[in-house]
Amino acid sequence: MKIRIGIAGYGNLGRGVECAVGQNPDMELVGIFSRRNPADVKTLTGVPVCHIDEIENYKNAIDVLILCGGSATDLPVQTPALAKFFNVIDSFDTHAKIPEHFAKVDEASKASGNVAIISVGWDPGMFSLNRLYAQAILPEGKDYTFWGKGVSQGHSDAIRRIAGVKNAKQYTIPVPEALAAVRSGENPELSVRQKHTRECFVVAEEGADLAKIEQEIKTMPNYFADYDTTVHFISEEELMRDHSGIPHGGFVIRCGKTGLQGEHKHIIEYSLKLDSNPEFTSSVLVAYARAAYRMKQEGQSGCKTVLDVAPGYLSAKPAEELRSTLL
Amino acid sequence: MKIRIGIAGYGNLGRGVECAVGQNPDMELVGIFSRRNPADVKTLTGVPVCHIDEIENYKNAIDVLILCGGSATDLPVQTPALAKFFNVIDSFDTHAKIPEHFAKVDEASKASGNVAIISVGWDPGMFSLNRLYAQAILPEGKDYTFWGKGVSQGHSDAIRRIAGVKNAKQYTIPVPEALAAVRSGENPELSVRQKHTRECFVVAEEGADLAKIEQEIKTMPNYFADYDTTVHFISEEELMRDHSGIPHGGFVIRCGKTGLQGEHKHIIEYSLKLDSNPEFTSSVLVAYARAAYRMKQEGQSGCKTVLDVAPGYLSAKPAEELRSTLL
Numbered sequence: 001m002k003i004r005i006g007i008a009g010y011g012n013l014g015r016g017v018e019c020a021v022g023q024n025p026d027m028e029l030v031g032i033f034s035r036r037n038p039a040d041v042k043t044l045t046g047v048p049v050c051h052i053d054e055i056e057n058y059k060n061a062i063d064v065l066i067l068c069g070g071s072a073t074d075l076p077v078q079t080p081a082l083a084k085f086f087n088v089i090d091s092f093d094t095h096a097k098i099p100e101h102f103a104k105v106d107e108a109s110k111a112s113g114n115v116a117i118i119s120v121g122w123d124p125g126m127f128s129l130n131r132l133y134a135q136a137i138l139p140e141g142k143d144y145t146f147w148g149k150g151v152s153q154g155h156s157d158a159i160r161r162i163a164g165v166k167n168a169k170q171y172t173i174p175v176p177e178a179l180a181a182v183r184s185g186e187n188p189e190l191s192v193r194q195k196h197t198r199e200c201f202v203v204a205e206e207g208a209d210l211a212k213i214e215q216e217i218k219t220m221p222n223y224f225a226d227y228d229t230t231v232h233f234i235s236e237e238e239l240m241r242d243h244s245g246i247p248h249g250g251f252v253i254r255c256g257k258t259g260l261q262g263e264h265k266h267i268i269e270y271s272l273k274l275d276s277n278p279e280f281t282s283s284v285l286v287a288y289a290r291a292a293y294r295m296k297q298e299g300q301s302g303c304k305t306v307l308d309v310a311p312g313y314l315s316a317k318p319a320e321e322l323r324s325t326l327l
Numbered sequence: 328m329k330i331r332i333g334i335a336g337y338g339n340l341g342r343g344v345e346c347a348v349g350q351n352p353d354m355e356l357v358g359i360f361s362r363r364n365p366a367d368v369k370t371l372t373g374v375p376v377c378h379i380d381e382i383e384n385y386k387n388a389i390d391v392l393i394l395c396g397g398s399a400t401d402l403p404v405q406t407p408a409l410a411k412f413f414n415v416i417d418s419f420d421t422h423a424k425i426p427e428h429f430a431k432v433d434e435a436s437k438a439s440g441n442v443a444i445i446s447v448g449w450d451p452g453m454f455s456l457n458r459l460y461a462q463a464i465l466p467e468g469k470d471y472t473f474w475g476k477g478v479s480q481g482h483s484d485a486i487r488r489i490a491g492v493k494n495a496k497q498y499t500i501p502v503p504e505a506l507a508a509v510r511s512g513e514n515p516e517l518s519v520r521q522k523h524t525r526e527c528f529v530v531a532e533e534g535a536d537l538a539k540i541e542q543e544i545k546t547m548p549n550y551f552a553d554y555d556t557t558v559h560f561i562s563e564e565e566l567m568r569d570h571s572g573i574p575h576g577g578f579v580i581r582c583g584k585t586g587l588q589g590e591h592k593h594i595i596e597y598s599l600k601l602d603s604n605p606e607f608t609s610s611v612l613v614a615y616a617r618a619a620y621r622m623k624q625e626g627q628s629g630c631k632t633v634l635d636v637a638p639g640y641l642s643a644k645p646a647e648e649l650r651s652t653l654l
Contacts (some may be wrong), residue, residue: 266601
């Protein structure tokens, strides 16, 4: 019997999950649940679409529901509400609010006897795991996270809100010299500016004051003021042709020392290079859906994060096969 | 109360564990158990040494025993025998015999109600974990493991057995072009010879036939015949001065595709660069000793591998703190 997956929310992430389920022969996609009128939603694979208000009727038809809404307003409400009926997975990524989100989801999923796994993806997610493993193995050391090269949706949106801007795409880029310094094992102190640069491709409205737009971007607090930022004005056609993808990635690097006097250095590095940020995140969500299903089968309940899930739960292969082929 | 650690076997690995325990404030080292006469064993930190035959008397004084013997003859006997009395960790690394070792240790540790974690280190160990995570996330793809640059003890020993050889050190080196091809996402087919080269530093006895030694090394079946091998003859002084370390490391890289037509590529890479292979392995053993202690506290028993251990168990920090600082 296959693991029956439902998707709540059908944007980039939902479409990514739809594709990822198809790569996992032990899973099947039951349906997509959307706030839109189902008749207006065209899916990639032809899987049925239902209105999100109907979802409770599918309580016995879905083993794990993957929530593909946004962290700002959707997930804080949806994850605790839907954990009352389903095992759920979300990619809640507002780092500062994870403890609060965890508490609400934990209460709901414990009450219903379901398993919920929150903040699944690559950061939070695989990067969090790698920070944990590296810190536990090398307690005397320092770790660094770099993001990019990749598109930051939040920064792109911030540029688009500037008067005179028609469209924009922002790339976050690690500074090569900073990466090299970290990899050398020097454990450097790095400022925000020293770690990343920001590159913006902006389509301006006709007659807009380009110098003023560039100045507004570069001095925008929180988003750009603390970084070295480059602004390129391009045409809408160039933006569509050269910058329509959503690549991302990054690095988690820890350098630590061992030995009686700390005489030996060790560098642990984990990196991702992703053509499609939402599709990779979706693939992580689907692997953790398998884990949630199994943990529930074993009688577990409550809210978990990637830190609580034994790696073996993610694989469709039996433990014996993993031991003989992967160890 | 601290986690009380014992060490069985006092070679490079045992000394590494002795140092690593000192880096973890929630642990204390109770003693070292050796087959040698305790009076003849000088420890790095002054911790007491007892004869291994006495170890059963320490049943209630040790929470986790870390086994630091060899995989060829020590661990196959010691791990099942000592799992009858202790929670144990070992670094059993004969990949082909892991299932058999697991079965024996599982039986012993289930009978005694202890937790045993076997094959802990970096390969098997952290590399195994990374192969698993990457395969689960990107089911349509291919992964590659490269080792080095680092010293292979087994290959160095094989050279030392050749007539006319006084001493030798062998480095395993990943081929840069192979690494580049893998990172490009091409998923190349690579032969043994295409992935790694071998570099040997050999001290010959006076008057030895160097050409014959070089020929014997390069044609040695299993060890060298399938590789491009370079042999350098150097003096004993040069060997001591330039090649006395035990560095190692390597790479686990998986490239996979996502999307409805597999149109997006993703590369996951994990790498280690280690000044001291045994000290890093020891650090991993110590982190998993913490996990074994906790799993036992929760009432678990039986044999586990790194694939069965939730990451959070490795850290000394409480789950709330991990969620708020690492996720």
